[in-house]
Amino acid sequence: MKVAKFGGSSVANAVQLQKVGDIIRSDADRKFVVVSAPGKRYSGDEKVTDMLIQLGDSYRDGKDYDQHIVKVMDRFKEIVDDLGLPQNILDDIEGTIQEVLRKDTSIELKLDALKAVGEDSSAKILSAYLQSVGENASYINPQEAGIIVSNDPGNAHILKESFSKIYSLREKDGIFVIPGFFGYTKEGELITFSRGGSDITGAIIAAGVKADMYENFTDVDSVFTVNPTLVDNPKEITTLTYREMRELSYAGFSVFHDEALIPAFEKGIPVCIKNTNNPQAPGTNIVAEKKESDKCVVGIASDTGFCSIYISKFLMNREVGFGRKLFQILEDEEVSFEHAPSGIDDMSIIIRESLLTPEKEKRVMERMKKELQPEKIDIHRDLAMIMVVGEGLVSTIGIAQRATTAISTANVNIEMINQGSSEVSMMFGIESEGLQRALQSLYTAFFE
Template sequence: MKVAKFGGSSMATAAQLQKVASIIKDDPSRKIIVVSAPGKRFADDVKTTDLLIQLGESYINGEHYEEIYGKVLSRFREIIEELLLNTALLEDIENTLKDVLSKDISSIAKLDALKSIGEDSSAKILSAYLQAIGFEASYVNPKDAGIIVSNNPGNAQILDSSFTKIYALREKVGILVIPGFFGYTEDGELMTFSRGGSDITGSIVAAGVEATLYENFTDVDSVYAVNPTIVSNPKEIKTLTYKEMRELSYAGFSVFHDEALIPAFKKQIPVCIKNTNKPHLPGTNIVAEKKPEEKCVVGIASDTGFSSLYVSKYLMNREIGFGRKLLNILEDEGISFEHAPSGIDDLSVIIRDSKLSKAKEKNITKRIYEELHPDTVILHRDLAMIMVVGEGLMNTIGVAQKATTAIANANVNIEMINQGSSEVSMMFGIQAADLNRAVESLYHVFFD
C-alpha cells in the first residue's frame, strides 16, 4: 500500500486534477491520497489558502469581504465545472464557508476552520471526480481517519494515540481521499498544522497505515543539490537520508515542510518526491541509510533573515549559569534561538529576524547589561546562513577546508562557523548581500 500526497500545484486546476487521477490509475497500490488546497495556476496567482486567510481577516475585522468570498468560490467553481461534476458539490463548499463565517467561535478558531476549507474542498472534488470516471473512491474527513491532534491552533501536533486509529484505514475498500493540513482534538475541535502542513498529514498517514512507500507529488522533478534560482541547472539528488532532508528543508529548501518527515522517519517509511507533470521520472528517494560509496556532500542549503546576538564578557567560561541566564532572557521575551556557537569569553545566539522586533531588541539588550554585566553586546542583522549537508561529514577529511576556501574565493567574509553540533551539516554565517556568490562558489567546488 502506498500513500500519495499531491501538493497545491497538482490541485490548482481541472487539468492538473486529471493528471492526478491518471497517476492514481497507473498504480493500483496508491490506495490512500492526501491533498493540499488548490495552489497557484500561474506565477502571479494567489493560493486558495491565502485567499481564505484574507477572507477570515476581513470578516473578523468588520471589513468588506464579499469580493474575496467570490474569488474563493470562483476557484472551486472553475474546477468543478471543467470536470463536469455535480453543482451540488459547489453548494456544499459554499454552505461550509457560510457556516464557518457565521459560527460564534473565537477569531483563532474561525481562521483555522476557514484555512482548512481549501484542503477539505480539494479532497471532496478529487473523490467525486474519481467516482465519476469509474473508481471506487471516497472522501474521508481527518476526524474519521483518526488524525487526533493537540490543542494548538495553527501549530497542532499529532498525538501518539492517533496511529492505531489511522491503521484501521487499511481495512477500508477503494481509494481514500483525505484532506491535509488539519486534524481534530480529542474534544472534536478543528486544529491546523503549521503552514505547509499537508506534507505533515501525508507523512502521518503513511506512518499510521505502515505504507510501503510515501510518495510526495509536487511541481519539481526532484530535489536539487542547490537552489535553482541561485545556480542554473543544478544537479539532481537521487537519494537522500531522512537526516539530510531534514537539514536541507530547515535551511531553505522549499520542497518539504521541515517537520513533514518526522512521522515517516520514526516508522522508517521510504519517501519518494516526484513531479505530477512528469510522473515517469524517478524523482528523489529519501531513505533511512545511504550506501557507503555514495557521495558525502549531497546539497547546499541557504536562507536569509537571521540576526546574531553577540555577548562578550571576560572569564565568561568560569561564570556558572551565564548561558542559561542569557537564554532565559530570550525565553521571557518569547524568542526561540536557532544556534548558539560559543568561545571562552564570547557567546553568539542566532535568531530569526521575524522573532526579533526593534522593541524586543532594545529590551533584551537592556536586560543583558543589567543582569549579566557583560563587556559587550552587539546585534548583527541581515545575516544569511549556508549549510553544507551530507551524512559522513564528520568523518570525511578536507570538507571544511574545501568549504572555507570556496567562500574565500568568492571574496566573502565568514561571520560565524558552526561545525560539530550536527553530524550531517556544517553551517556558515555570512552577510546576506554575499549569499549568492558564496553559494555559487560552494556548488562549483563540491559538484562541478
C-alpha cells in the same frame, strides 16, 4: 500499499487535477491520497490559503470580508466547472465557510478552520472527480481518519493514539482522499499544523497505515543539490537519508516541510519525491540508510532573513547559569533561536528576523543589558545561512577546508561557523548580498 501526497501546484486547476487522477489510477497500490489547497496556477497568481488568510484577517479586524469569499469561491468554481462536476460541491464549500464564520468559538480556532477550507475543498473535489471517471473513491475528513492533534492552533502536533485509529483505514475498500494540513483535538476542535503541513499529514497517514511507500508529488523531478533558482542546472539527488533531507528542508529546500519526515522516519517508511507533471521520472528516494560514498556532501541549502545577537562578557564560560538566563529572556518573549555558536567570552544567537519585532527587540536588548551585564552587546541583521549537508561529513577530512576556501574565493566573508552540533551538516553565516556568489562557488567545489 502507497500513500500519495499532492502539493498545491498539483491541484492548482482542473488540468493539474486530471493529471493527479491519472497518476492515482495508474497504480492500484495508491490507495490513500492526501492533498494540499490549490496553489498558484502561474507566476504572480495567489494561493487559495493566502486568500483564506486574508478572509480571516478581515473578519478579525471587523472589515468587509464578502469580497474575499467571492474570490475563494470563484477559484473553486473554475475548477469544478472545468472538471464538469455537480454544483452542489460549491454549495458545500461555501456552506463550510459560512458555518465557520457563524460558529461561537475563539478567533484563533476560527482562523485555523478558515485556513483549512482550502485543503478540505481540494479533497472533496478530487474524490468527486475520481468518482466521475469510475473509481471507487471517498472523501475522508481527518477526524474520521483518526488524526488527533494537540490543542495548539497553527502548530498542531500528532498524538500517538492517532496511529492505531488510522491503521483501521486499511480494512476499507477503495481510494481514500484526505485533506492535509489539519486534524482535530480530543474535544473535536479543528487545529492546523504549521504552514506547509500537508506534507506532515501525508507522513502521518503513511505511518498510520504502515504503507510500503510514501510518495510526495510536487512540481520538480527530484531534489537538487542546490537551489536551481540560484545556481544554473544543478545536479539531481537520487538518494538521501532522512537526516540529510531534514537538514536540507530546515535550511531552505522548499520541496519538503522540515517536520514532515518525522512520522515516516519513526516507522521506517521509504519516501519518494516525484513530479506530477513527469510521473515517469524516478524522483528522489529518501531512506533510513545508504551506502557510504567518497562524495559525502549531497546538498547545499541556504536561507535568508536571519539576524544575530552578539554578546561579549569576560569569563562568560565560568559564570554558572549565564546561558540559562540568556535563553530565559528569549523564552519569555516567545522568540526561538536557530543556532548559538559560542566561545569563552563570546556568544552569538541566530534568530529569524521575522520573530524579532521592533518591540520585542527593544525589550530583549534592554533585559540582556540589565540581567546579563555584558561588556558588549549588539545586533547584526540581514544575514544568510548556508548549510553543507551529507552523511559522514564530520568524519571526512578536508570538507570544512574546501567549504571555507570556496566561500573566500567568492569574495564573501564568513561571519560565523557552527560545526559539530550536527553529524550531517555544517553551517556558515554570511551577509545576504553574497549568498548567490557563495553558493555558486560551493557548488563548483563539491559537484563540478
